[in-house]
Amino acid sequence: MSRYDDPRWYEEQQFNQPIPRKPAYDDLNPTHHADNNAFQWPDGSRQGQTLQEEPRSRQIVKKILVGSTLVIIAFLGGWFSHQYFGNTLLQNNQSQKYSQLFEQAWNVIDQNYVDRKAVNYQNMSYTAINAMVSSLHDKGHTYFLTPAQSKAFDQQESGKFIGIGITLNQDTTSKKIIITSTMVNSPAAKAGLRRNDIILSVDGTTTQGKDLDAVSKLITGNVGTSVTLIIQHQGAAQPQTFHIVRAEITEQNVIMHYIAQDHIAHIQIVQFADGVSDQLKTSINQAKSMGATKIILDLRNNGGGSVQEAINTVSDFVKSGDVYLEKDSSGHTTPVSVTGTTLDTRIPLVVLVNENSASAAEIVPGSLKDNGRATLIGTQTFGTGTVMNRFDLSDGSVLWVGVDEWLTPKGKFIRDQGITPNITVKLPTNASILTPKDENVQNMTPQQILSSGDSQLVRAIQYLENGR
Structure with missing residues (x-):
C-alpha cells in the first residue's frame, strides 16, 4: 500500500467530496482522453472535462452504465x-x-x-461512497476515485501531462484570461508564449465573457492535436496567432534561479513527487557553486506529495529533531524524526507559502518553523493534516483514506488550521506568482524581480538582505 501524505492532486467529482490539491497547470489533461471522466481540481480550474469534487469547484461527470x-x-x-x-x-x-x-x-x-x-447502479454506488467520504469533513484528503480517475491520478503522480503547458489566471476587473506561467520545454514555451500574455481566442472562439473553466476546456485536447491561440503580447501593437500541437509533458518539479547580485537562490518545489529531495540537493549544490549564500524555498501552490520526500527535504536543513508527530485513531502519538543526512544546517533560509500550499507542503514549513530553521513568509496554508493510505476496490476504483493525523514537532494541529507564516504578506489583487522558471526564461534582472508585483518574493529577498 502506497502511503502518501497527499496522493495529490486531486480530481473532482460531482459528489461534493474533498480531494487533493491541483497541479499548477490549468490547461493540462492528466488523462489521455480529453472527453472521458477527467477531473476537476479543487481551486476551480478544470482539467479536461472534469468531475466535481473538493471545496472549490463543481462539475458534472458522464455516467457510465455498469454491466452487472x-x-x-x-x-x-x-x-x-x-x-x-x-x-x-x-x-x-x-x-x-x-x-x-x-x-x-x-x-x-x-x-x-x-x-x-x-x-444507474454504478452512479448510485459512486454517489453513496462520495457521500460517506464527504461526511468525514477531511478537508483536501480522504476521497474516492473512479477507475478512470485513478488511472489519471497515477499518471499525475508520474509527473506527466497532456496539453500545451500553461498556467492561467483571470483578471478580476477586466476579466481577461492571462498566462501566468509556461512549463519548461512545453509546447507553449517553445512556441513563444510567455508570462502576462493575454489569450484573446482559442480555435476561433473568443475568450471574452468566458471564465477560466471554459477557456481551459477549449485549450485541452488529446496528444498530437493542435490548438490555435490568438495572443496579445504585453507591449505589442498587434495580436499574434500561434498554432500549437498538444504533447505529453514531463513536469520539472524543482526549478532554481540564481539572483547573483544578492547571492540568493530562488528554488521552487512544484510538488513532492518521488525523487524531489535528490533534485533539491542538486539545485542547492549548483546554486552554492555559483555563489549562493542564502535560499528562498518556494512552496506556493505546492499541493503536496510523498511524505518521505517531505522528511528528506526537512532533513537537508535540520540535523536532529522531529519532522512531525503522527497521531493514530486511538490517540497514540509517534514522532517521525529527521534522517540524520544533512546538506546545510546553517545557510539562511526563507520558505514561501500560500493558501494553496498543502499536505507535504505544510509538513516541511511546519517542521522548519518549529525547529527554528527557517522564516516563513506568505499567507496561511491550506490545512490538510491526515496521512493517507490507498485502498483498491473491486472494480478498479480507489479510496484514499486518512488513517493518521499529523502535527508539527511542537504538537500543533494542522487540519483545518494550516501553518501560520512568521511574516504575513498577501499577494496584491491581480498580481501573479513569479517562479524561477519565469525569471530564467525572461532573464530577469534583480530590479525586474523587485518590480514584478510578487510582494511575497520581494519581501523574502528584503528579509534575507536585511535580516528582518
Whole structure:
C-alpha cells in the first residue's frame, strides 16, 4: 500500500467530496482522453472535462452504465464491513446497524422505483461512497476515485501531462484570461508564449465573457492535436496567432534561479513527487557553486506529495529533531524524526507559502518553523493534516483514506488550521506568482524581480538582505 501524505492532486467529482490539491497547470489533461471522466481540481480550474469534487469547484461527470447489477449490489452490501478492506476487526453494533440500513434502502429502491431507466447502479454506488467520504469533513484528503480517475491520478503522480503547458489566471476587473506561467520545454514555451500574455481566442472562439473553466476546456485536447491561440503580447501593437500541437509533458518539479547580485537562490518545489529531495540537493549544490549564500524555498501552490520526500527535504536543513508527530485513531502519538543526512544546517533560509500550499507542503514549513530553521513568509496554508493510505476496490476504483493525523514537532494541529507564516504578506489583487522558471526564461534582472508585483518574493529577498 502506497502511503502518501497527499496522493495529490486531486480530481473532482460531482459528489461534493474533498480531494487533493491541483497541479499548477490549468490547461493540462492528466488523462489521455480529453472527453472521458477527467477531473476537476479543487481551486476551480478544470482539467479536461472534469468531475466535481473538493471545496472549490463543481462539475458534472458522464455516467457510465455498469454491466452487472448483482456484482455492484454484492459490493455495496458488504462495503461497510472492515473485512472487505482486509481488516479482521468485527463490526461494532453501530456500524452493523447502519450498514444494514443502507442495504435495506438500496433494496427498496432497486425493487420498487418506477422509472427503471433512471436506476444507474454504478452512479448510485459512486454517489453513496462520495457521500460517506464527504461526511468525514477531511478537508483536501480522504476521497474516492473512479477507475478512470485513478488511472489519471497515477499518471499525475508520474509527473506527466497532456496539453500545451500553461498556467492561467483571470483578471478580476477586466476579466481577461492571462498566462501566468509556461512549463519548461512545453509546447507553449517553445512556441513563444510567455508570462502576462493575454489569450484573446482559442480555435476561433473568443475568450471574452468566458471564465477560466471554459477557456481551459477549449485549450485541452488529446496528444498530437493542435490548438490555435490568438495572443496579445504585453507591449505589442498587434495580436499574434500561434498554432500549437498538444504533447505529453514531463513536469520539472524543482526549478532554481540564481539572483547573483544578492547571492540568493530562488528554488521552487512544484510538488513532492518521488525523487524531489535528490533534485533539491542538486539545485542547492549548483546554486552554492555559483555563489549562493542564502535560499528562498518556494512552496506556493505546492499541493503536496510523498511524505518521505517531505522528511528528506526537512532533513537537508535540520540535523536532529522531529519532522512531525503522527497521531493514530486511538490517540497514540509517534514522532517521525529527521534522517540524520544533512546538506546545510546553517545557510539562511526563507520558505514561501500560500493558501494553496498543502499536505507535504505544510509538513516541511511546519517542521522548519518549529525547529527554528527557517522564516516563513506568505499567507496561511491550506490545512490538510491526515496521512493517507490507498485502498483498491473491486472494480478498479480507489479510496484514499486518512488513517493518521499529523502535527508539527511542537504538537500543533494542522487540519483545518494550516501553518501560520512568521511574516504575513498577501499577494496584491491581480498580481501573479513569479517562479524561477519565469525569471530564467525572461532573464530577469534583480530590479525586474523587485518590480514584478510578487510582494511575497520581494519581501523574502528584503528579509534575507536585511535580516528582518
